[in-house]
Amino acid sequence: MFIVVQEVALKKQNTYGTSKYIETSQMTFTIGEVTKTKNYHSNSSERFERPIKKAYKISIHKSYRENKKVKKQQRVITTVDYYTLVDFWIGDCIMHSRIDDIAKYFGISSDELLDMIHEKIEPLREKINKEFETTQEYHARVEQRKIINKYTKAKDAFAKKYNINSDEYDYCYNVFGELTNKDYLNKIKEQHKQRSSYYDDFFNNYSKGSYSNNSYNNYNSSSYFNLKQNNYTEDEKKKLNSFYKVLAKKFHPDLNPDNDTTEEMQLLNKLKEEWSL
Secondary structure, three states, rough: EEEEEEEEEEOOOOOOEEEOEEEEEEEEEEEOOEEEEEEEEOOOEEOOOOOOOOEEEEEEEEEEOOOOEEEEEEEEEEEEEOHHHHHHHHHOOOOOOHHHHHHHHHHHHHHHHHHHHHHHHHHHHHHHHHHHOOHHHHHHHHHHHHHHHHHHHHHHHHHHOOOHHHHHHHHEEEEOEEEOOOOHHHHHHHHHHHHHHHHHHHHHHHHHHHHHHHHOOOOOOOOOOOOOOOOHHHHHHHHHHHHHHHHHHHHHHOOOOOOOOOHHHHHHHHHHHHHHH
């Protein structure tokens, strides 16, 4: 039992090549009284031509003797064109039901049949891909992937830097990283600066004990604290204070308008008291 791959000629190549470049566009819209312009990107409608008109018919053959005569069983599995072996894995190009039927017909498992196909077609696929890597289409595809990867990383870094949704990047920059709306970027920077200033003031005051809220401090007089003595060094207290700030920022109700974090803040205040911060 063996796999046969037969090259056949196509009259017409039907597959579309890679887009030649990435296009950028903008859309302006108004929500309420706010007008915003967002950058978008898409693949160009202009695509590379694919001139090679070849396909490969894949079939399975089995020879056997009957009444002293050699007979042969064969079934065509599928036919794939040249560029399909560039764009896809062979297993994705065959209907699973057909694999199951043919495997059952020859008395083997579907996995065994797929392994046989893969073993036979893989050298051809590697040869075709090496040929494809010499084309302009391949180099354009690589360049476009680099652009998208760089764009994705830039969006993530932007969101992390300003603590905002990554989509806000698209109101400032296009897919190539070109600044398209300096005013909007300055607005984001100013808002981030104001938020940072608010957080700094809040945590500085809170750590000094100048911020009070009865709902958070109800437990401060608990005997829980009176029974404990802490032996933390000044260096350890500095570290504990940094822990406290992180947790306070996470659980303070002013920063969690959609969640009730009262219990978390009460517990955090217990720790603050115990740590003598």
